[in-house]
Amino acid sequence: MSKRETLNLISVEDLLNRNDEVVRKIREINDQYYREQARQKKAIIVTYGCQMNEHDSEKLDAMLQEMGYLTVKKLDQADLIIFNTCCVRENAELKVYGNLGRIKHLKTKNKDLVLAVCGCMMQQPHIVEEIKKKYKFVDLVFGTHNLHNFPTLLEETLSGGRQVVEVWDSEGDVIEGLKANRKMDVKAFVNIMYGCDNFCAYCIVPYTRGRERSREASDIIEEIEMLVSRGVREITLLGQNVNSYGKTLSEPIDFADLLKMVNEIKGVERIRFMTSHPKDISDKLLVTMAACEHVCEYLHLPVQAGSNKILKAMNRHYTREQYLATVKRAKELMPGLSISTDIIVGFPGESKEDFEETLSLMREVGYDSAFTFIYSKRTGTPAAELENQVSEEEKHRRMTELLEMFNPMVKEKIKSYQDQILEVLVESTSKSSDSVLMGRSRQHVTVNFEGDKDLIGKLVKVKATEPKSFSIFGEITEVEQDI
Numbered sequence: 001m002s003k004r005e006t007l008n009l010i011s012v013e014d015l016l017n018r019n020d021e022v023v024r025k026i027r028e029i030n031d032q033y034y035r036e037q038a039r040q041k042k043a044i045i046v047t048y049g050c051q052m053n054e055h056d057s058e059k060l061d062a063m064l065q066e067m068g069y070l071t072v073k074k075l076d077q078a079d080l081i082i083f084n085t086c087c088v089r090e091n092a093e094l095k096v097y098g099n100l101g102r103i104k105h106l107k108t109k110n111k112d113l114v115l116a117v118c119g120c121m122m123q124q125p126h127i128v129e130e131i132k133k134k135y136k137f138v139d140l141v142f143g144t145h146n147l148h149n150f151p152t153l154l155e156e157t158l159s160g161g162r163q164v165v166e167v168w169d170s171e172g173d174v175i176e177g178l179k180a181n182r183k184m185d186v187k188a189f190v191n192i193m194y195g196c197d198n199f200c201a202y203c204i205v206p207y208t209r210g211r212e213r214s215r216e217a218s219d220i221i222e223e224i225e226m227l228v229s230r231g232v233r234e235i236t237l238l239g240q241n242v243n244s245y246g247k248t249l250s251e252p253i254d255f256a257d258l259l260k261m262v263n264e265i266k267g268v269e270r271i272r273f274m275t276s277h278p279k280d281i282s283d284k285l286l287v288t289m290a291a292c293e294h295v296c297e298y299l300h301l302p303v304q305a306g307s308n309k310i311l312k313a314m315n316r317h318y319t320r321e322q323y324l325a326t327v328k329r330a331k332e333l334m335p336g337l338s339i340s341t342d343i344i345v346g347f348p349g350e351s352k353e354d355f356e357e358t359l360s361l362m363r364e365v366g367y368d369s370a371f372t373f374i375y376s377k378r379t380g381t382p383a384a385e386l387e388n389q390v391s392e393e394e395k396h397r398r399m400t401e402l403l404e405m406f407n408p409m410v411k412e413k414i415k416s417y418q419d420q421i422l423e424v425l426v427e428s429t430s431k432s433s434d435s436v437l438m439g440r441s442r443q444h445v446t447v448n449f450e451g452d453k454d455l456i457g458k459l460v461k462v463k464a465t466e467p468k469s470f471s472i473f474g475e476i477t478e479v480e481q482d483i
C-alpha cells in the first residue's frame with residue numbers, strides 16, 4: 001500500500017487536525033528556542049516557476065509563520081531553507097540542482113539547518129531518485145499533492161535525523177481551509193482549480209499536478225470576500241486551464257458564471273485570470289468579460305505556435321484560423337484589449353516555414369507581450385520521444401530572430417499609450433526610488449510615477465508622459481476619491 005493509499009484511509013479533516021497539533025508542537029519548540037537563545041528560528045522559501053508555485057509558497061509561508069518561524073531574505077541566515085521547484089523547463093531544473101550544490105556548505109556552518117525541496121520537480125520519480133542518490137544532504141522531499149501535510153513532514157524531519165521523502169503519486173481531494181501569506185496586500189492569487197487534463201505533447205504538468213479538479217464556487221467566493229475584507233483589491237483567478245472550470249463539479253457552473261459571481265463581490269476592483277486554453281474559450285466567456293466592469297482588458301491566451309502542423313503535433317486541439325477568429329472576436333467585444341501569449345520555439349519537427357508562421361501569427365495578432373521559450377525535452381512527455389528534434393543552435397537562432405522581430409513591436413505598443421490617461425492600481429514603491437511608485441494599468445502595463453507612499457493600494461489616474469521600452473513613466477492626474 002502506497003503512502004497515498006494509507007492516507008486515503010484518513011479523512012482530510014483528521015489530516016488537517018493532526019497537522020494543527022503538529023503546528024502547535026513545533027511552535028512550542030520554537031518559542032522555547034527563542035526564550036533560551038534570544039533569537040527566533042528563521043526560514044526562507046525560494047520559489048521557481050509559475051504563479052501556482054508562488055501561491056503554494058504563500059501557503060507554506062503561512063504554515064511557517066504559525067510554527068513560529070521568521071521569514072528572512074538571505075539563505076545564509078536561515079535555519080530552514082525550502083526550494084519550491086518547477087519542472088516545466090529544463091533550465092529551471094538545472095538551476096535547482098546548481099543552487100542545491102551551492103548551498104551545501106551552509107549545512108557545515110549550521111549543523112541544525114534543515115533543507116527541504118518540494119514542488120513539481122519532486123513529482124517525477126527519476127528526480128526523487130537523483131536527490132536521494134546525489135543530494136543526500138537534503139533533509140526533506142515532498143511534492144505538490146501533499147503540500148498541506150508539510151508541518152507533519154517537518155516534524156518527522158526534525159525528530160528523525162534522516163532524509164524524509166514523501167511524494168504522493170495522485171492528487172486526492174481539493175484541500176480547503178489552508179491559509180496563505182500573500183506577498184502583497186493589494187493583489188492576491190486565488191486558485192479556482194488544480195491539475196490539467198490536456199496532455200499537450202511537450203508539457204509535464206498533467207503528470208506532476210494531476211487531473212483537473214475544480215474548487216466549489218462557494219469556497220472561492222468566501223476566500224475572495226475574506227481577502228477583500230483585508231484590503232485586497234485585485235484578484236487573479238488561477239488554474240492551468242480556467243476555461244474548463246466547473247467540469248468536475250456537480251453543480252452546473254462554468255468559468256463565465258464564476259467570473260460574473262466574482263465581479264459582483266463588493267470591494268473587488270479588478271479581476272484577472274490565467275491560464276486560458278484557446279480550445280476551451282467560449283463566446284459566452286468573451287461576452288461576460290466585456291460585460292463585467294471589474295474584469296480587466298487583459299487576456300493571456302497561449303498560442304504556442306503558428307503552424308497547424310505544429311499545433312497538431314503539440315496536441316493543442318485548435319488551428320491557427322480558430323485562434324485568430326477568437327482574437328478577432330475578443331477585440332471586437334473589448335476595444336483596447338491587451339493580449340499576451342506563450343510561444344515555444346523549436347518544437348520537434350518545426351521547419352523554417354512553420355517557424356515563419358509563428359512570426360506571422362504574432363504580427364497578425366499584435367500581441368502586447370509574450371512569454372517566449374526554447375523547446376526543452378521533458379522526460380515522460382510524448383514530445384521527448386520524437387526523433388525530429390531541432391538542433392540547439394537552430395533553436396537559439398530562431399529565438400533571436402523572434403525577439404528581434406517582437407521587441408520593437410512591444411515598444412511600439414507601449415509608445416501608443418503616449419498622453420493617454422491610465423487607471424493604475426498602486427502596488428509599491430519602485431525598485432529604484434522610494435519617491436517613485438509602481439502600479440499596473442488595467443491592460444497589465446507597468447506604470448511608474450512620482451507620488452506619496454500613502455497611495456499604495458489606491459486607484460489613481462496617471463497620464464503617460466514617457467513611454468519606455470517595456471513600461472511607462474507618467475504623472476498622476478487624479479487620486480481615487482476623485483475617480
Ligand code: SF4
Binds near residue numbers: 196203204205
Ligand atoms: S493546457 Fe497543456 S500546456 Fe497547459 S498545463 Fe495543461 S498540458 Fe500543460
